[in-house]
Amino acid sequence: MQMPVPVLPPSGPSWRKRQAHRQWLADQASDLFEFFQARSVNPKGGFLDLDKAGQPIDGNPVRQIHSTTRMVHCFAIGHLLGRPGSAEIVDHGMTYLWKHHRDPQNGGYVWSLDGERYRDDTKQAYGHAFVLLAASSAKVVGHPLADRLLDDVTQVLDQHFWEDEHGAVAEEFARDWSPVSRYRGQNSNMHLTEALMAAFEATGDKTYLSKAERIANLIIGRHATELGYRVAEHFDENWQLDKEYRGSDVFRPSGATPGHWLEWSRLLLQLWVLGDKRHAWMPEAASALFRQSIELGWDRKNGGLFYTLDWDNRPVLRQKLWWPCAEAIGAASFLLDHRPTDFHEEWYRHVWDFVASHMVDHQHKGWHPELSETLAPASTLFTGKPDLYHALQACLIPLYPSMGSLTRVIAEANREIRA
DSSP states (O other): OOOOSOOSOOOSSOGGGOHHHHHHHHHHHHHHHHHHHHHOBOTTSSBOOBOTTSOBOTTOOEEEHHHHHHHHHHHHHHHHHTOTTHHHHHHHHHHHIIIIIBOTTTOSBOSEEETTEEEEOOEEHHHHHHHHHHHHHHHHTTOTTHHHHHHHHHHHIIIIIEETTTTEEOOEEOTTSOBOOSOEEHHHHHHHHHHHHHHHHHHOOHHHHHHHHHHHIIIIIIIIHHTTSOOOOEEOTTOOBOTTOOOOTTTSOSSBOHHHHHHHHHHHHHHHHHTTTOOTHHHHHHHHHHHHHHHHHBOTTTOSBOSOBOTTSOBSSOOEEHHHHHHHHHHHHHHHHHSOOHHHHHHHHHHHHHIIIIIBOTTTSSBOSEEOTTSOBOOSSOOSBOOSHHHHHHHHGGGSOSSSOHHHHHHHHHHHHHO
16 A cells, blocks of 8 residues: 555644544554563663564674663653653663763763673764763653763763854764764754753753754754755765765765754754744744655655655655654644644644554564665665664654653643642
8 A cells, every 4th residue: 555645635623632643642652662661671781672573683782872872761751651660771771871881981972882892982973962862861750870971971062072163063083082084964963952952951051952052053044044945964074065975874874864854843843942932943944844855855656755865856765764754743743833734734644644554563563664665664774673762752742742852741741740
């Protein structure tokens, strides 16, 4: 069954307000928690990668920092939702971050470990962004290591990564903090924007919010606006666009990535709200980014979002990945709260239709991380089920007011229940 474009008009009340849809979302979130909670914990520390059936992948001792931190963040959310067992997973991940990913000799957090040894000891901005997110989420649920981790990673980001003349972070360093390259990337800065907002919400420190606003102004207000609301990924040390850059297809694919346009659409609206709606350009840019991602990135023949486009808007990597669909749902949900239109409702429904028909693994639970251009399960970029971070947030964001990060809005909803 193919679903290239919406075939039914968005009649009636928004899906997000219908009890049956809300229950379906909650059930999907529960299935995701169950899939990852049962078998991900590595008793030796950190977390295990899972195959498509949810079994630990054999011979998988490598633990990467983004996997550790995302598990902490997601199960902090689980704890706020009242999911038993979540607190133990948060503690397991926080302990591993502090005692193993953290480099006690040089400071900062290494990318990956193989057992007790460092496998990749570089210090990546992308990884440190997720350490900040994990620490912020852990602080919301009151983990005893949260303040120490939050203070430490904030100091590392300020001392080594933040480049005030540009209003963004440098990308990567060796273990001893010697520079690795002159490359600058939007992906790490985008995720840092998410983490900075979470840190602001957890602490009230407006320094975090100010940095998030400066990154957004550079990546979107300056560069994406000049490119017709297409988000450029790769830059040199002076933040000049590098259209010829070729990197990893997983973390640094060439060209443009429509899924990141969608991610920025949601983040801009969150940043606009947290900044007391001072920056009028943000919601306008969020709407434009969402529309461009759909107009240019959606496969009209087979359905789904192409992974990457070239600078003539032609698909390059034609795989359909799970996370752009998840980000489309989150962005549409935020837009429906702040810029409601039939277009946003139509695509909120249509992306969920696509996900339910093609991305959700109805046999094993979880989502297929990758489909071919013609929507067959594939594994050219990912194996097994990488993590629950994107899919879980897609299920939960529509259930809460679009006023901040999930940890904040769920915690506020819990306070209202107590009152």
